[in-house]
Amino acid sequence: MNYCSACGAPVTKKVPEGDNLPRFVCEICRAIHYHNPKIVAGCIPEWGGEILLCRRAIEPKSGLWTFPAGFMEIGESIEQAAARETLEEAQAQVERISLFAVLSLPHIGQAYLVFRGPMSSPNFGAGEESLEAQLFSLSAVPWDQIAFPVVKDVLRRYVDDVTRGEFQVHVASLPDRLC
Amino acid sequence: MNYCSACGAPVTKKVPEGDNLPRFVCEICRAIHYHNPKIVAGCIPEWGGEILLCRRAIEPKSGLWTFPAGFMEIGESIEQAAARETLEEAQAQVERISLFAVLSLPHIGQAYLVFRGPMSSPNFGAGEESLEAQLFSLSAVPWDQIAFPVVKDVLRRYVDDVTRGEFQVHVASLPDRLC
Numbered sequence: 221m222n223y224c225s226a227c228g229a230p231v232t233k234k235v236p237e238g239d240n241l242p243r244f245v246c247e248i249c250r251a252i253h254y255h256n257p258k259i260v261a262g263c264i265p266e267w268g269g270e271i272l273l274c275r276r277a278i279e280p281k282s283g284l285w286t287f288p289a290g291f292m293e294i295g296e297s298i299e300q301a302a303a304r305e306t307l308e309e310a311q312a313q314v315e316r317i318s319l320f321a322v323l324s325l326p327h328i329g330q331a332y333l334v335f336r337g338p339m340s341s342p343n344f345g346a347g348e349e350s351l352e353a354q355l356f357s358l359s360a361v362p363w364d365q366i367a368f369p370v371v372k373d374v375l376r377r378y379v380d381d382v383t384r385g386e387f388q389v390h391v392a393s394l395p396d397r398l399c
Numbered sequence: 400m401n402y403c404s405a406c407g408a409p410v411t412k413k414v415p416e417g418d419n420l421p422r423f424v425c426e427i428c429r430a431i432h433y434h435n436p437k438i439v440a441g442c443i444p445e446w447g448g449e450i451l452l453c454r455r456a457i458e459p460k461s462g463l464w465t466f467p468a469g470f471m472e473i474g475e476s477i478e479q480a481a482a483r484e485t486l487e488e489a490q491a492q493v494e495r496i497s498l499f500a501v502l503s504l505p506h507i508g509q510a511y512l513v514f515r516g517p518m519s520s521p522n523f524g525a526g527e528e529s530l531e532a533q534l535f536s537l538s539a540v541p542w543d544q545i546a547f548p549v550v551k552d553v554l555r556r557y558v559d560d561v562t563r564g565e566f567q568v569h570v571a572s573l574p575d576r577l578c
Binding site (some may be wrong): 224244291293296297300324326360393 | 406
């Protein structure tokens with residue numbers, strides 16, 4: 221950030237009065253510009269004991285696999301965001317999805333909120349940002365071709381829970397080197 | 400947003416190529432400025448069957464009660480943010496906190512992630528943004544002096560769970576009129 225988005229004057233970085241963190245501040249119109257973490261809403265779509273993954277058609281990590289996930293938008297709930305991303309990236313509809321994981325990535329300012337739930341039908345396909353979508357049995361997850369460490373972490377927790385026979389809501393934070 | 404925060408030129412609002420929502424776009428440097436929902440991290444601190452609330456010293460809703468909560472910062476996990484807000488607003492330390500509620504407020508672009516957990520000691524006090532902090536038994540919660548509908552909603556769920564004898568992770572969305 222170089223300029224005030226309200227008045228166009230150059231901003232300076234300093235700790236505002238009553239605050240304890242440096243922010244971008246406009247000395248002209250006095251606006252304080254906060255930058256906060258973003259929510260990535262995701263979903264593990266389930267069908268007949270398999271899960272639906274999609275292969276990314278865009279950078280970063282084009283060509284690698286992930287569950288559908290993307291930035292939550294203003295005007296939608298987190299669960300709506302997860303379902304929307306599933307429709308956009310894997311052309312699949314999910315119903316009655318449940319919260320599965322809340323994973324913070326402090327060093328890149330992201331929080332993943334990942335749901336899981338049954339697909340409404342076996343219909344799916346590659347959305348615009350995907351090269352392909354595919355159902356995987358849990359013994360066939362392409363572990364060495366997963367796009368991001370956070371995705372691998374969530375999928376491992378999912379496989380563990382299925383193996384154990386009980387889902388829990390996972391809350392964790394990913395270490396710096398995995399963000 | 401009126402000006403590009405990268406180059407200072409005026410921005411226009413339009414749907415970027417490959418997108419489906421209007422964004423603030425800079426026609427000069429081509430930057431696309433996304434606005435995403437913010438995470439409010441909160442905590443219900445527990446001590447001896449009572450919960451710790453604080454009375455807001457700042458607007459909006461100065462003078463009314465809430466559990467400690469505030470915007471998550473980049474560089475911290477959600478649970479760290481919840482513990483930090485508890486320390487800042489109620490001068491209390493919490494330990495081993497558990498996720499209790501994930502409440503989306505779509506129309507104001509916020510998502511509340513609220514934890515609950517025991518205080519490390521009975522020490523607490525009014526932080527800079529609080530007029531006072533006080534432990535309340537669940538039969539004495541000041542329902543008609545709660546700062547925000549989302550806070551009241553979470554506290555009702557908390558009392559219900561205690562009454563039922565089992566905590567669950569609540570995932571819900573608050574209707575427009577309550578945001």
